[in-house]
Amino acid sequence: MKRSLEQIDYKEGTEALAIFAKALSHPTRIAILKHLDKQSCCYTGDLVHVFPLAQSTISQHLKELKNAGLIQGELNPPKIxxxxxxxxxxxAKTLFQQFFD
Incomplete structure (x- = not known):
């Protein structure tokens, strides 16, 4: 079950911030998020054409972003x-803003 920002206490907030920060600690993941923000949604294969990386590498970065909760995947066999x-x-934006303020 997802929780709203108002329902997150200090401990949960700092843990969530650390998880988001870790997911954003790689330049490719930041680039993927920027791309998704412009496209709204895309498939793994689309990202392989955008970034000069192997599909397995893109998939690993997507997995990290998904595990952190920054992206979601919808299975449309055989693609996601x-x-x-x-x-x-x-x-994440609110937690980072609070951290930097």
Whole structure:
């Protein structure tokens, strides 16, 4: 079950911030998020054409972003469509803003 920002306490907030920060610690993941923000959604194969990386490498970065909750995947066999998880993205932006303020 997802929780809203108002329901997250200090401990959960700092843990969530650390998870988001770790997911954003690689330049390719930042580039993937920027691309998804512009495209709304795309498939793994689409990202292989955008970034000069192997599909397995792209898939690993998508897995990290998904595990952190920053993106979500929708299975459309045989492909997976990825997009930004807007609720968690809003939480991440707020937590980072609070941290930097």
């Amino acid at each position: 469509k990825y997009c930004i998880d807007q609720e968690n993205w809003k939480i």
